[in-house]
Amino acid sequence: MIFAREVSDNLTSLVKKLDKAAADTKGMGTPFVVFCSDDENLEAKLKELAKKEKLTKVVLTIDPKKAGPYDNFDKDADVAVMLYVSRKVKVNHTFKKGELKDKDVDAVIKDLDKILPEKKDKK
Secondary structure, X not given: OEEEOOOOHHHHHHHHHHHHHHHHOOOOOOOEEXXXXXXXXXXXXXXXXXXXXXXXXXXXXXXXXXXXXXXXXOOOEEEEEEXXXXXXXXXXXXXXXXXXXXXXXXXXXXXXXXXXXXXXXXX
């Protein structure tokens, strides 16, 4: 689950990689992004993003409350990524505006191993 305030290039990169991981990985749930924004044009932007990037697994949603859906959502966070299993957060990353970089996107994707079912060795 990702909470974000706005669309950015690095967030798009993360979303594309999560979409591919969801398509390629058995047992991975559906990733979704909640945009916390009152931008009236956001719905159209997200539809265009999904079409342009050919997203098939990631769900893009909008929460019109800029503060986010929870009282304890970091007001300074631009992007918050939570990877969880059975409603228990296993990995949590937060980034202020402009902090999400390529290396962070790669770290989040690597952290998927912490929530995915273990692969059994083939003999």
